[in-house]
Amino acid sequence: MAKIKWTTADPKGVLTGAHYLDGNHAACEGALAAGCRFAAGYPITPSTEVVERFAARIPLVGGMFIQMEDEIASSICLQGAVWAGLKAMTVTSGPGLSLMMEHIGLAAMLETPCVFVDVQRGGPSTGMPTLPSQADMMQCRWGSHGDYEIIALSPSSPQECFDFIIDAFNLAEIYRVPVFFMMDECVGHMTEKVIIPEPDKIKVVERRWTDKKPGEYLPYEPDPEDLVPDMVKAGDGYRFHITGLTHDERGYPAATDVEVQDKLVKRLCNKIYKNAPKIWKWEEMDTDNCDVLVISYGISARVALRGIEMAKEKGINVGLMRLIVVWPLPEPRIKELAEKVKAIVVPELNIRAQVAREIERLVAGRCPVIPVGHAGGTVHNPEDIYKAIVEAAK
Amino acid sequence: MSVALKQNPVEQFLRIDRMPHIWCSGCGIGTSVNCFARAVLECGIDLDKLCVVSGIGCTGRVAGYLRLDSFHTTHGRAIPFATGLKLANPDLHVVVYSGDGDLAAIGGNHLIHAARRNIDLTIICVNNFNYGMTGGQVAPTTHHEKVATTTPYGDPEYPFNLPYLAASCGAVFVARWTTYHVIQLTKTIVKALKKKGLSFVEILAPCPTLYLRRNKLGTSIDMMKYFKEKSIIKHGIDPKEVSLETYDKEIIVGEFVDIDKPDYLDNYNEILKKKLGDKFQPWGGK
Numbered sequence: 001m002a003k004i005k006w007t008t009a010d011p012k013g014v015l016t017g018a019h020y021l022d023g024n025h026a027a028c029e030g031a032l033a034a035g036c037r038f039a040a041g042y043p044i045t046p047s048t049e050v051v052e053r054f055a056a057r058i059p060l061v062g063g064m065f066i067q068m069e070d071e072i073a074s075s076i077c078l079q080g081a082v083w084a085g086l087k088a089m090t091v092t093s094g095p096g097l098s099l100m101m102e103h104i105g106l107a108a109m110l111e112t113p114c115v116f117v118d119v120q121r122g123g124p125s126t127g128m129p130t131l132p133s134q135a136d137m138m139q140c141r142w143g144s145h146g147d148y149e150i151i152a153l154s155p156s157s158p159q160e161c162f163d164f165i166i167d168a169f170n171l172a173e174i175y176r177v178p179v180f181f182m183m184d185e186c187v188g189h190m191t192e193k194v195i196i197p198e199p200d201k202i203k204v205v206e207r208r209w210t211d212k213k214p215g216e217y218l219p220y221e222p223d224p225e226d227l228v229p230d231m232v233k234a235g236d237g238y239r240f241h242i243t244g245l246t247h248d249e250r251g252y253p254a255a256t257d258v259e260v261q262d263k264l265v266k267r268l269c270n271k272i273y274k275n276a277p278k279i280w281k282w283e284e285m286d287t288d289n290c291d292v293l294v295i296s297y298g299i300s301a302r303v304a305l306r307g308i309e310m311a312k313e314k315g316i317n318v319g320l321m322r323l324i325v326v327w328p329l330p331e332p333r334i335k336e337l338a339e340k341v342k343a344i345v346v347p348e349l350n351i352r353a354q355v356a357r358e359i360e361r362l363v364a365g366r367c368p369v370i371p372v373g374h375a376g377g378t379v380h381n382p383e384d385i386y387k388a389i390v391e392a393a394k
Numbered sequence: 395m396s397v398a399l400k401q402n403p404v405e406q407f408l409r410i411d412r413m414p415h416i417w418c419s420g421c422g423i424g425t426s427v428n429c430f431a432r433a434v435l436e437c438g439i440d441l442d443k444l445c446v447v448s449g450i451g452c453t454g455r456v457a458g459y460l461r462l463d464s465f466h467t468t469h470g471r472a473i474p475f476a477t478g479l480k481l482a483n484p485d486l487h488v489v490v491y492s493g494d495g496d497l498a499a500i501g502g503n504h505l506i507h508a509a510r511r512n513i514d515l516t517i518i519c520v521n522n523f524n525y526g527m528t529g530g531q532v533a534p535t536t537h538h539e540k541v542a543t544t545t546p547y548g549d550p551e552y553p554f555n556l557p558y559l560a561a562s563c564g565a566v567f568v569a570r571w572t573t574y575h576v577i578q579l580t581k582t583i584v585k586a587l588k589k590k591g592l593s594f595v596e597i598l599a600p601c602p603t604l605y606l607r608r609n610k611l612g613t614s615i616d617m618m619k620y621f622k623e624k625s626i627i628k629h630g631i632d633p634k635e636v637s638l639e640t641y642d643k644e645i646i647v648g649e650f651v652d653i654d655k656p657d658y659l660d661n662y663n664e665i666l667k668k669k670l671g672d673k674f675q676p677w678g679g680k
């Protein structure tokens with residue numbers, strides 16, 4: 001039995017009350033409430049407010065922030081902090097995420113629980129630093145070399161930046177995986193009311209500390225039920241070794257052993273595939289007997305509400321599935337809905353249908369999947385989503 | 395009368411179940427590890443609090459052979475990983491143990507910034523003048539005009555003077571020895587481990603399989619003779635004077651820098667205490 005220990009938030013990190021915050025500040029408060037006590041970052045628009053607030057807040061809470069020399073350094077510095085026992089995150093935007101890719105692979109391989117916040121902006125390259133996109137969705141999933149699986153969440157409001165980054169930290173600890181918090185410039189800079197609950201109302205997962213003694217403990221012996229190994233930290237006498245090389249359960253390199261590689265890489269993927277039903281999170285609106293289904297996430301799901309409203313005014317029976325956890329996708333529910341609807345419409349702020357194509361693959365011809373792409377820089381015109389719904393209803 | 399020891403005193407530091415190691419016979423890295431282990435024994439650090447972080451390369455494998463909390467990270471990034479370890483738990487002794495290509499080329503930016511911050515780390519850099527693991531390519535430490543697989547007609551570049559680089563960026567303890575100077579090296583590592591702030595120890599080491607062979611410089615024994623003959627001990631010399639531009643040049647070794655300066659956490663705690671008063675949660679037990 002996997003021993004996941006739920007507790008409540010450390011009151012030191014929780015600013016209980018009603019606040020008027022933008023998404024970036026709310027994400028920082030959510031991270032502190034989740035128990036994040038270390039962040040390493042490098043300035044990049046439109047994400048920087050998250051670490052600016054963290055740098056101001058953490059000395060009062062107890063913890064550490066450091067601005068590193070680049071995103072490469074930030075993305076491994078935080079892993080050092082995790083292996084010393086803290087919960088940690090880094091925060092960036094597209095160009096920085098590109099630089100972090102090697103250490104996303106390292107986090108997947110070392111099974112370092114950690115959170116990468118990406119406040120997405122228009123790309124490619126330097127692109128549109130001050131304007132939104134959702135075009136890093138595939139990069140966060142596949143960007144580092146080799147086979148691995150990750151978890152990604154996408155908030156639609158400052159309140160959700162607070163609420164769901166806590167989920168991100170909890171999922172990182174449960175599955176020992178890098179978790180991506182995929183914001184965008186629009187949600188990051190949107191200012192709304194954010195309610196921060198009492199600490200005892202905030203559920204937080206503790207690290208999966210081993211109960212084995214030094215000598216008995218193997219760093220990569222998976223729990224037979226959820227396939228995730230328990231953890232130790234530096235300085236506790238375990239004298240453990242970890243490596244980015246292919247490794248056995250002892251953590252020792254086995255870089256030419258194809259059986260070890262097969263077992264390890266399959267487990268790194270299976271711990272997400274097989275636990276996916278416990279990871280999925282989405283919301284549905286009017287999906288009972290709808291003719292057209294809109295699937296979206298983040299800011300686009302919020303903009304889609306207006307397109308849906310316009311379609312309803314014309315008498316079209318349209319429902320919404322809003323993905324909160326985008327990766328992994330809730331496959332059975334999408335397939336089930338695809339059996340019933342005429343078509344699925346997927347608005348997202350990228351033009352290559354990064355999530356829509358994955359939905360199309362799952363749907364496998366059960367119904368048409370209509371991407372509503374956008375190159376970013378602003379959000380969709382709701383009219384475009386409305387028109388796609390009208391087309392889908394024909 | 396000598397007494398035979400039942401066990402090698404450094405064996406307790408080694409993951410014997412990982413032997414044999416990957417290093418070539420005649421390689422200098424094992425000698426450096428022996429000195430490191432003896433230095434750790436001598437300075438009496440709690441082994442449970444001692445962490446070793448390596449990057450990638452031949453020296454990058456050191457972490458994997460040490461029976462300590464040990465981290466084999468990515469190429470060039472041992473220092474930022476070590477920075478995270480140290481800042482998250484200041485009670486740990488954190489050693490970065492890696493090679494010249496790892497620390498001075500791909501990881502050069504992290505080296506200079508760690509020295510500038512004066513993070514409390516001990517950095518041990520084994521300099522074998524080329525990239526060993528990948529088959530002997532040119533490094534930022536290769537002697538001018540010497541041959542490597544990617545400079546088959548001779549290196550047109552000039553090598554880094556690593557002690558000068560570290561010192562100029564703010565390291566508080568900077569030294570260089572060769573694998574010939576095992577006694578001096580061990581004593582220096584003891585000092586480096588005890589030093590608060592960033593200490594940097596360069597260890598010149600033979601790479602017989604690649605660097606010596608391709609440059610027709612003989613065997614590791616020949617290089618030990620070369621180290622012995624060319625080395626001049628000059629403690630306290632300005633590190634600007636210790637470059638190793640050409641193979642024929644004298645090798646200046648010794649402890650070049652040993653100064654006292656508040657480290658990163660000292661400064662952090664002092665400044666924040668001053669600004670925030672009792673609201674500040676000081677970080678680190680020391």
